[in-house]
Amino acid sequence: MRRAVIIFTAVLGFLFTSLGFGATSALAEGEALQGTLINAGQPVAGVVIKVSDEGGTSAGEAKSGADGKWAVPLKAAGTYKVDLDTATLPQGVVVTTGRSSLTLTVFEGAARNVLFPLGASATSGPGAPAPEDDGNSSLARVLDLAYTGIHFGLIIALAALGLSLIFGTMGLTNFAHGELITFGAVICLLFNVSWGMPLEIAAIVAVVLGGVFGYFQDRFFWGWLRNRRTGLIGMMIISIGLALILRYIYLWVFGGTTQQYAQYVAQPGIEIGPISVAPKNLIMDGIAIVVLIGVSLALVMTRLGKATRAVSTNPALAAASGISVDSIIRLVWAIGGALAALSGVMLGVFQGVNYQMGFQILLLVFAAVTLGGLGTAFGALLGSLVVGLATQLSTLWIPTELKNVGALVVLIVIILVRPQGILGRRERIG
Amino acid sequence: MSWDIIIGVSLESLINATMIAYALAAIGLNVHFGYTGLLNFGQSAFLGIAAYGLAMTVATFGLPFWIGIGVGLLGAVILALLLGIPTLRLRADYLAIVTIAAAEIVRLLFRSVSLSKWTGGSDGLQAFSDGFYSMNPYSGAVEIGTLISFDARELWIMTVGWVLVAISLVFVFLAMRSPWGRVIKAIREDEDAVRSLGKNVVSYKMQSLILGGVLGSLGGYVIALRNAAVQPDTYGTEFTFYMYTIVILGGAARVFGPVIGSMIFWFLLTFINAVLPEAIDAGYIPTWFMDKTDAGAFGYICVGLGLILLLIFRPQGIFGDKKEVMLDGR
Amino acid sequence: MAADTNVPPGVLKAREALKDVPHEPGAKKKDPILVADKVVRRFGGLTAVQVDHIEIQRGAITALIGPNGAGKTTFFNLLTGFDKPNEGNWTFNGSPLGGVAPHQVARKGMVRTFQLTKALSRLSVIDNMRLGATGQKGESFWRGLVPALWQGQEKEITERADELLVRFKLDAKREDFAGSLSGGQRKLLEMARALMVQPDMVMLDEPMAGVNPALTQSLLGHVKSLREDGMTVLFVEHDMDMVRDISDWVIVMGQGQVIAEGTPDTVMADPRVIDAYLGAHHDGTAHDSAEVAAEVAAEAEGGKSDE
Structure with missing residues (x-):
């Protein structure tokens, strides 16, 4: 264990402190x-x-x-x-x-x-009419919001899929998942801005390191806790502690400001029908869809995927059938970490990189996972799209600042009406 | 390094109003989590509702102080009903997600521009505590030794706060040694078994949610009156996480646990936050490693680390009985 | 059997009541305490329980047996309100119980135990027992705050609890945490706690599962003594020796339905029953294995929530 801590600290230390991030940090605490x-x-x-x-x-x-x-x-x-x-x-x-x-x-x-x-x-002339006044621009607004909703939903989905897989295989409600998202965004920023690597390459590096980070988290921390037979509620609260630690380490080494990647910050949009979309968003959507479908299909088709689902359904039975439950969970953590890192990179392009970004989006990721049904992969995807669309489209009726309220209200309503989620099944008692 | 100031503020934090507010919040959470086993991750909302109930009644609508207190308590009870009626029948983790979502909704509504006419938006509200401080019997500051001193305002809020803590503890003590408390603790162990013995589990969980919410809301008053201001971001999710740390630190399901937990929590946090900037100034800690602005972050890292280490090595808390915790696998 | 000279009166009464009951599924009883009609529970496409008609004789020990996945535990959950059926209704002591919440079922006098024992670990043994008593004044929040209002009643309850603890030989463990008891002792505690409710009918879900053989005889004795106290017992069990030993009547379930009824000896000679246990060759295997899978999943679910 001690070796693990040393390696972990050394990796983190190498990644952050040697690059002088501390010097750029702004005031985050204090007035x-x-x-x-x-x-x-x-x-x-x-x-x-x-x-x-x-x-x-x-x-x-x-x-x-x-x-x-x-x-x-x-x-x-x-x-x-x-x-x-x-x-x-x-x-x-x-x-x-x-x-x-x-x-x-x-x-x-x-x-x-x-x-x-x-x-x-009011004096800016007829060139800037209020959006509601005009049928055409109103439709454009709805379409624009719908597109942003899907884009945002796909970003959430990447994180939600990992969260859902981890919940499915080890029963952990991981409150530190948001910090896996931030990890991806921060690493990408590090390689992109500080080392001048092209964003595309930096993103790949971030995703790989995100997977490694997830793997080692389970290898040396969660796996160790499982062996100690720490209870699920205990582990959940431990994940809260871990989230606090990671979040404030990010703040410490990275500072409290929001930073942008070196490329693709303000890319002019191209006209698609009535709405204007930046090509970077379309490319990211494409990547997200391919990755999401790829991982979901892998869960259904491959041997490893089947083993993963077996562990989700019944760990004891899976272990008895010769599946190494621990290595499956470790694999799931690696996949979850990589997916969350990808989500973080995309979120960073979408709204900038901040030490709190993962924490701020975590509740929406939870909402997505719960909506789709805890522990079901396709459910997480569907739930994410619902959450993404709900946050964006709700701004048609409520102020933009309250858009997350809309999504959270949808979450609560769905829990009341269909506690098993959209795709989940009712469970048997007793 | 000025050790007398560092030690002075650390000692003050053992008994000051902030510590009291967190202790009250944790006493309420202890009823939920420690005794009943309810995973309430929205305790900060109970404090927020109470604080805003008071502040809005007085500052926005110009009604008397005591009506504000009543509105705040009513708000906490209504919140408990709103959270509980739909979710207490569901699995435990759903309560966790719904409460955390509800707390966030409450915070976002408080800070929303559209409602700022009543809530003051992200600025919050001030000018509601005059009614409270006009009752202040103290006139001058009090010094204990050379290290500790409290001014008259702080003394008054501390006096009221400690009375509230004492009343809350007596309440919890009496409730938990009664047959009512026996049912509550049994629900924590296994709801279905309690159901099979003819107890209305949902009703008991609701009573627990209300009791803990109302006790926690007292902490909301203390914070609001101490600052003479309410601000939405005080009542964020991290606040609830600190309360969990405090409850676990002091030992869940122990009457005095939350108070002792809050004392330890604030003593250590205040000490770290006081000693680090001094150490950096004095050159004991190199600035490439940590400058003064990082010291705050370090405090939170310690909170997280403390929470993890406690749960792994002393899940029963500092003074708890290990045997008792090891009995079940949770 | 008729040669027994000192057969306890409860046994004789039960035999007498069941003497003329025909050995067929859904048979009418002389004095049924529980009558269920057309109870159906489906999980997705799987029909776990489909009981047309069933009657349980008052004052007798009735065993509910059947292979894994036959729907016994699900049927138990439905009768006690822990699960909701898709259709069906049933009465207990003449009053309808369909849609009644589990705690109200218990208050009406039908108390159950669980397959995986639910000892309340971090409560002492005596507190476990006290919890079982119904109608406690101190269980309301405000009255609970004033000890004077409930201490008298608490004393009576404690006396009753202590008597039961002596009877179940748990009195030495009175102040221990229930979590420190052995598996068999937990079963005993759960049964004793159920008796604190003073029920008319006790439903035992696999009372012998996981109990070490030394305790089996004493548990059997306790179940038998319930009958002598005038209570009705319905229990699920896999151990055929135990079923033969203590039950007056046996109901066999297979694939969610009642497939046979009768006295232990006749039922165990029934070819339908042997068929059900040894694998239904006439019914294909796919359906069977699906049910087994459902049962395994359900048990795993139960195991999870128990942790």
Whole structure:
């Protein structure tokens, strides 16, 4: 075990610390003012925000990134004045409340979110009609959201498939699965940005290392716990602890900012019918679909896949029939880690890389797995698409900021109506 | 390194309002998880509902303080019913997923712009605690020795907080040694067996969910009044995870467990957070390895590591009886 | 058998009641405590239970036997409310029990035990026993907070529990955690705990499974004594010697249906029963193995939730 810890630490240490990530880390703990600028669902970049303290002295300045996010770290708690430089807003966009200057109190140790609601200005002329006014653009909006929903759903599906397989074979509700997703995104960023590798290659490296990470996690940690006969509830809470550790290691070595890959950040879209889609998204969709179908078919067709399903159904019986349950579970962890890493890379392209990204999406992944029926592979795929579409399409009726609420409500409703999930079967009692 | 400050703040955290708030939240969670075996991952929502119930009643609608307290408690009971009625009949892990989802929904609603007219959005609400502090009998700061000092506000909230802790502990103690508590503990061991003996398991689980939620909501008041502000992100999922750490640290299903757990948790976390920046300043820790902004992250890593080590090597908690835990395989 | 001079009165009563009952599936009994009609339970495409009519004689020990996958445990779950049938209804002591929740079934006087014993591990043996008593005042939350309101009743319950513990030879283990008992002792505890409910009918799901031979005789004795106390017993068992030894009547299930009924001797000579146990050559094997698989899965499921 000690050797495992040393290797694990050494690998992590090699991967992160030697590359000077620490130097780029921004304030994540401690006081800060931060926010995200969004106009009509799209991030707004390049907007300057100035912060000054009560005495009028400047306390910092920030420019919103490609994801619309900005943050100004502060030295101490107190009252600050936040000014949005309206001159740096894109043409035709204004702060809808008309208040581009806010005075706010920042509490000790708290990063305070500042909201500047943006929208089209009323004076921007007939060229920018409200979307609801026009039947055509309304349809385009629905299609656009539907496409984004499917795209997002596929990203979730990659992670959900692994989570579902792990749940199926060892019964663990793995709260640290989100950190496997972040792992993929962070590794890819490391190779892509810090080492200047092309994103495609960096992504492959990240997926391979994600699989290795999953494999070693089970080889040296979960497998060891299984041998110690740690209970499932105990393991679930242990996974929460592991998630905390990994998440804050990411923060430590990588910093609290959201970063972008070196390529494919802002790719112009191509027109497909009424909607505009960036080619990178189509390619990623293609990869995701091929991988998902490939893994699902492998579960049905190959010997190894059949053994995996046997372990899911009844580990004791599988062991008695000569299947090595431990090595199957290890394989599942490797596959799950690789899938989660791929999901993380794609999520990173979609919304930037952040130490919390996996944690933030984890609940939606859980929702997807539960919707489809815990432990069923095809169910996880279907559930993911439902969650992806629900989050995006719900913005037709509810504010974008509440889109996750929509998906979670769908989750709760489905648990009430069909607790076994869409594809799951009722279980026998007694 | 200024050891007197480091030791001073660490000692303060053994009895201060933050520790009390977490202890109350954990006392409630202990009823759910420790005694009944309910996997409630949404305890933070109970605190949030209570805190916002108070803050909105007073700050948004201008009603008196005590009505705010009543609204908060009512909110916690309604949340328990909403969570419990659909899920308590289902498998244990469904309760976990539904509660964690519900807690997230509650947090997102609190911080949503559309409701900010009432909730203050991501800024939260202030100006609701005057009614509470106007009752403050203390006028000056109190110093214990040279290391520890509390101002009048903190003293008042601490006094009220410790009274609430004492009342909660008496409640839990009496409830758990009664036949009611016997049914509750039996449900943790095996629901079907309890059903086969003629007990209405769903009803008991619901009562437990309400009791633990209401006890936890007291912690919500303490946090809100201590900060004189409510902010949505205080009541995130990680909050619930810390409560689990505290319950397990002190020993699940032990009356004093949550209080002792919260004391240890906050003492260690405060100590780490106080000592690391000082050590970095003093050059004991090289800055290439860790700078001052990383110190906070290190505290959380320690929490996670502590949780894992506890569950692996001392699942019964610091003071628990190992034999008792090893009896079943969970 | 008639040569027995000191046959206990309960046995004689049961024999008398079952004397003229025809040996055929769904036979009418003189004084049935439980009557079930057209109970069907399907799992997907598999019909696990399909019982047209069944009656259980009051005051007798009835055995429910059948090969693996015959649907015995599922039928038990249905009767006690732990599972819901697709169709069917049944009455207990004349009152309908279809759709009644398990805890209400128990309160009406029908108490069951489980194939995999459910001792409440981290409760003491005496607390396990006390839990069984019904109508406890202290089991309501607010009254529970005031010991004066329930301590009197608690004392009575404890006395009754202690008597049962002595009878089941568990009194030495009174203060131990139930989880520290051996498998056989757990079976004894579960049976004793069920008696705390003061039931009219006890349903035992494989009471002898996993019990070491030294304890078997004492368990058998306890089951027999239930009959002498006027209780009705229905039990599932695989051990044919035990079935022959203690049961007054035997009901045989095969592939979800009742295929034979009668006294132990006649049933065990019945070719249909032998057929059912030795593999139904007339019915193809695919169907059989599917049922066995379902049963194995169900048992594994039970095993999982027991952990």
